[in-house]
Amino acid sequence: MNLFRYTYTWIASCLTVLLVCSIALHANGIRATLLDQSELKLQSTATFLEHQLMPADQAVLEPSRDYATVPDYQAILAQLQLISPSFDIQLHVLTTNERFTTAAHVSPKANTLLSLSPHIMKAIWPSLSLQQTLLEGSKQAIRYTVSMPIETISNGFLQQLLPGILLAIALYLTCIVALFFALRRKLFPLTQLAQQPVSLKGPVPNIEPSSIEAKAWLTMQKHFKTQLADIFRQQAVEANKLKAQAYQDKVSGLGNRHYFINQLNAWLDNPQQAGLILLKTTLLDEVYQQHDFEKGDSFTRQLADEFNSNIVHVNVYLARLSYDEFAVLLPNIPTEKLKYIAESMRNVHQQLEKDYRGDISDSVFIGLLAIEQPTKASSVLGQLDNILAQATRNPAEPILLAANPHQVPSFGKQQWKSLLLEAIEHDTMDYKYQPVLNEHHQQYHLEVFSSLKAKQSSYQANQFLGAIEDVGAGVLLDKHVIAQHINKLNADPSRGPFAINLTSNSITDPSFNRWLEQALSRNQHLAERLHFDIPESCFIQTPDACSLLCSAIRFYKFHYGVDGYGRYFKSLAYLEEFRPDYAKVDFSYTHQLNDELKKQLLSSICRSAHSLNIMTIATRVETETQLDRLSDLFVSGFQGFYTEQKQRDKQAAKRSLTASH
Structure with missing residues (x-):
């Protein structure tokens, strides 16, 4: 529940309780007034009846005398019916056992209302009646009973209560509506701030605060981002100092x-x-x-x-x-x-x-x-x-x-380029995929390793990549690999995500940037299934060209990461500028974890990336013991022989389960 709903619900609840209490107090006041008025009317009606049945002077002088003149009881009751129509009156002549009655007049509307809740009305209203015996001991002894029906008094109660209830409800609804718009207008800046994505990468939202709360929130957010930026810079400085102490000549x-x-x-x-x-x-x-x-x-x-x-x-x-x-x-x-x-x-x-x-x-x-x-x-x-x-x-x-008899003859640069062009033309390149697992041992992506075939021999990328880049043919290689894997992903939705290594030729080539932007715009549905590994040297040595490429990748919501993270003795501040999705730690840091100095350095550079919510991936992870040690050093991804073996075991178990069924 957001702040507006919480505040509005709380105030509306208070107003509702206030409405119920005011109606209850109003009803109780009307009830007390009606009871007092009804008792006074009851007393006056009884007094009038006594005067009609027995004149006051005769009753005082000769109370035990037998009067010869018999009153007209029907006429007396008819007269009372006109004067007090809301009372039930009963006369009982004790000597002759005659009974005369008249009933109160109750409107049909009142009967209809009371028929809905008779038990409640009896619990609310007490019995209003008065009984008296006149001329007791004489031949004209008579007993009268005057009572007011509950229907009569409740009818008057409802007639007085309903206007007050309607007025209270109208005021209540007016207050609720006014509160809604006033509170919404007051908290609108905070609502806008709450709807802004929570990210440390973007600037502070440009919203005009119209309330003290919004101003305080913006001030707090700016202070928070400033503190985090200071902490990151301090961590980067500490990491650089530690790297310099461990691995750098002063x-x-x-x-x-x-x-x-x-x-x-x-x-x-x-x-x-x-x-x-x-x-x-x-x-x-x-x-x-x-x-x-x-x-x-x-x-x-x-x-x-x-x-x-x-x-x-x-x-x-x-x-x-x-x-x-x-x-x-x-x-x-x-x-x-x-x-x-x-x-x-x-x-x-x-x-x-x-x-x-x-x-x-x-x-x-x-x-x-x-x-x-x-x-x-x-x-x-x-x-x-x-x-x-x-x-x-x-x-x-x-x-x-030095002469080395075991040295394998190498091709020249142009020969490597010819082999590459031939492989692209005949589509004879082979690909090997190495899985990257996250901290929950789930597959994050598959890194693509390319190889060339020539004369029944296969050459890995690390054998020909240097020569290919020297002659500027890295763009051809990257275009072919990217196009091949876009086709694979479109053909089989279950495959991927794939991570493709980009060469420095491609990153500094404007034509490749245009080609890649067009390819990504046509395949935006593959954004979560295609990643790009960019060498750390490009972020440091060619930041302008790298920024253009990363902007295009980020614009179409694809993912990219740093390859060889921590290899160069430069400031790690480029992470804050480019904000990659992941960083693959240079393999020189993931070995010899028994060395305490090396562990501290690895932890420091990984913590710098972790503080920016960048996933750190350790490469060349060979054993489960190595994986467990790396997990304690802010490493959240793993790649190497161990992940390949784990993936093969998982696939074998899946095939075995399928065969058993």
Whole structure:
């Protein structure tokens, strides 16, 4: 019950009780007056009758005398009938046992009303009668009885009561109607405020408050939203501080050794073709020795910024491993591009060295390693150290790539594009679906993983995606995958929801935005069954383009989320601006949950999303124990081998049940 109904019902109830009480008091007053008047009339009628039956002077002088003259009883009663028609009068001559009576005149209307409730009228009205014996002991002894029928007095009662009741009811209805409109007008601003959707995303409703209550409510809501915004900013700052303490090098602003090992372990758990770069410089030691720490720290930050801005790849994990070593992890990268990035890092170093000293010396050495099979981070870093040591012994070739006999030959970028175009033309792409379960172990959506077929071989998306994006073919891939799954959803209403990963090419391409907007407008009925995963890097590096895409998705009420949430050392404030429906936590945070520092960091970034009502999804969940631990860290969704197995078991049980029937 809203405020208007509650207030109106309460006041109307009070007015109703007041009406009933006033009618009861009015009726009781009329009853008392009628009783008093009836008793007076009864006494006067009895006195008149006594005078007619026995003259006063004779009754006083000779009370025991027998009178010869007999009164005319019928004439006396007829006279009384004219004077007091509302009384029943009975005369009883005791010596002759004669009886003379006259009945009161009662209107038919009164009889009709009283016939409805005779027992109630008898309970309300007392018996009004008077009996007296005259000339007792004489031959003309007579007994008279004067009484007023209940019908007569109740008739007068109703005639006096009904106008008061009608007037009271009319005033009551007038007050009720006036109260309705006055209260509705008074509480209309509060009603408008109550009908506004409760959301922290939109602005405070622009309603002119015409009452103190509405003004107080608006003030409270503004204060509440301000406090929540302050709390979110504080949580984001705390999360950033915790991330910086755990994973960020304070001087360079890059990830530290702990951060790099975690990222490396995460990739080695599911290895695909990736490249590692380890760079060692002797220039930093020279700068620190010749200048103070402030100058050395400034030079280190400048070198790190230059490295970060000159490495062009989809996913880049850059860290400062030690005092004079920088490491880079580049997933899904061919060997040629790995060499190219290493050469660009060397050129950046040489340019800074030239600006600092005026010449170039052999002060930088780079070791390269391509990996694609399961191994340990410690062995990988050991190999990198050995490669770097070999590079330092050969200043003529400061960049050294390790030979790996198990390395799978990779296609060139144009070859990958040709394979993609061929697969789109012949519709030979395969799709694998991995379920995402919510906290109640119910399916939230199915993430789509695409793969290419070529010469009886299948290539996963993480093998060709980097090359595809380098040649700008990510738009073709996204359009094909989206169109295919829109058709699947229209053909089978029981399927979905599907979550489709978008490439950075598509997000920054205006033509893709127009195409997607048209597709969504034609298929608005699929809004609850189609989701889009957007890389976190797009929210941070290309916020304008990402905002246009998200606005189109949100306009047609589709859903989108952040992929790789928490991967970048940037402020988490972009969540408040874009307000995605869910955030898939980067898999580097969901491993090694026995590490207390890592648990605190995961809890902090998930709490920041949770405070904005954004669903947080942990990826690469392998066991039920891992799921239980993640559930205590503000994680409300799960994806990985465990969810796949649970889904398969559920489908197997369903097939078994169907077969048994």
